[in-house]
Amino acid sequence: MKIGIVCYPTFGGSGVVATELGKALAENGHQIHFITYNQPVRLEHFHSNISYHEVSIADYPLFEYVPYETALTSKMVDVVKFEQLDILHVHYAIPHASAAYMAKLILKQQGINIPIVTTLHGTDITLVGKNPNYLPVVTFAMNMSDGLTAVSNSLRMDTYANFDVQKEIEVIHNFIDLKRFSKKHKDHFKRAIVPNNEKLVVHTSNFRKVKRVQDVIYVFDQIRKAIPSKLLLIGDGPERTNAEQLCRDLDVCAEVRFLGKQEAIEEILSVSDLFIMPSETESFGLAALEAMACQVPVISTNSGGMPELNVHGYTGFLSNVGDVDDMASHAINLLKDENKLATFKQNALAHARLFDLQTILPFYEKYYQKIIDQSKL
Numbered sequence: 228m229k230i231g232i233v234c235y236p237t238f239g240g241s242g243v244v245a246t247e248l249g250k251a252l253a254e255n256g257h258q259i260h261f262i263t264y265n266q267p268v269r270l271e272h273f274h275s276n277i278s279y280h281e282v283s284i285a286d287y288p289l290f291e292y293v294p295y296e297t298a299l300t301s302k303m304v305d306v307v308k309f310e311q312l313d314i315l316h317v318h319y320a321i322p323h324a325s326a327a328y329m330a331k332l333i334l335k336q337q338g339i340n341i342p343i344v345t346t347l348h349g350t351d352i353t354l355v356g357k358n359p360n361y362l363p364v365v366t367f368a369m370n371m372s373d374g375l376t377a378v379s380n381s382l383r384m385d386t387y388a389n390f391d392v393q394k395e396i397e398v399i400h401n402f403i404d405l406k407r408f409s410k411k412h413k414d415h416f417k418r419a420i421v422p423n424n425e426k427l428v429v430h431t432s433n434f435r436k437v438k439r440v441q442d443v444i445y446v447f448d449q450i451r452k453a454i455p456s457k458l459l460l461i462g463d464g465p466e467r468t469n470a471e472q473l474c475r476d477l478d479v480c481a482e483v484r485f486l487g488k489q490e491a492i493e494e495i496l497s498v499s500d501l502f503i504m505p506s507e508t509e510s511f512g513l514a515a516l517e518a519m520a521c522q523v524p525v526i527s528t529n530s531g532g533m534p535e536l537n538v539h540g541y542t543g544f545l546s547n548v549g550d551v552d553d554m555a556s557h558a559i560n561l562l563k564d565e566n567k568l569a570t571f572k573q574n575a576l577a578h579a580r581l582f583d584l585q586t587i588l589p590f591y592e593k594y595y596q597k598i599i600d601q602s603k604l
């Protein structure tokens with residue numbers, strides 16, 4: 228198949244899933260065309276089946292806001308037409324789904340039929356999309372997509388609850404490349420970070436408000452009082468300054484390191500003992516899956532799709548949003564009990580295997596074929 232993939236090119240979960248999906252499809256012999264405003268961060272290497280088409284935006288003094296959606300639509304029209312794509316898969320509804328529908332209409336006028344699949348990732352539904360400023364367009368674009376997928380059952384239900392969507396939503400969970408995300412032997416690295424064999428707690432995110440990074444620090448503050456430990460905070464974003472301030476206020480700076488954005492995240496996860504994800508809402512929790520694949524148990528909230536990934540009492544523990552005492556108590560009990568911790572590490576890996584890329588990829592391939600066939604009827 229010739230597949231166009233539209234996504235955000237950043238470290239965000241939707242961009243990561245879109246890029247990893249494209250790479251895996253290319254490995255399986257499909258021709259992949261990424262359409263984004265920057266080279267996706269996870270698209271590091273040349274692959275003969277992958278092309279990248281940059282959306283270039285022409286600015287003009289009249290524009291207070293550059294019309295990105297118009298430039299994106301024009302690029303989609305161009306790529307579909309000249310690369311003769313079979314299907315266009317857009318990740319994150321805003322503004323990709325409505326831009327894709329506009330491209331579809333333009334192409335239809337030129338006698339070209341392009342089926343559109345939209346994948347809903349999370350905040351496009353749970354936070355941003357249901358904002359009245361976007362809701363009518365997002366609802367319309369979802370209904371006009373030829374295929375609609377969501378990354379968890381919870382997100383599917385949230386979509387039906389918050390939008391007047393008539394389409395069937397297919398659930399295709401996030402996936403993990405177990406060849407890349409597996410426990411690596413990085414003992415020298417561990418010795419450098421925790422020279423006295425302290426327990427290593429880790430959090431990765433884009434430091435948006437929804438991630439509740441401050442809760443990570445409150446939980447860690449309790450952990451370190453009970454057990455020698457260090458906290459690694461990976462990623463960057465709007466809440467970073469507040470997080471740093473909280474570390475100063477709680478006087479935990481000596482035990483906390485902010486590492487910023489990291490490429491080889493699997494190396495850091497490989498030496499970690501516990502992952503904390505206290506998100507307000509999380510449609511799936513890809514970052515937690517990456518941790519689990521590296522044998523790191525997860526302390527998370529029970530919001531959104533987290534219970535579909537993190538099994539309470541098996542791969543980690545679930546708590547209510549904001550209940551930092553409960554999260555800390557679960558974390559301390561687990562970190563103090565070496566046998567239990569070792570079992571949970573194994574359980575985390577066993578459960579992560581259910582989301583193996585090789586298992587999930589065929590669901591996308593079959594879904595594309597179904598949508599292509601239906602669009603020919």
Ligand code: GMT
Pocket residue numbers: 239240241242244319348349350351378401433437506508509510511512513514
């Ligand atoms: O908000 C983010 O963390 C980024 C966001 C995105 O769409 O870029 O991530 C969402 O998509 C991921 C991949 O499908 C999911 O694993 C994340 O759970 C989801 N984030 C939220 O729902 C907050």
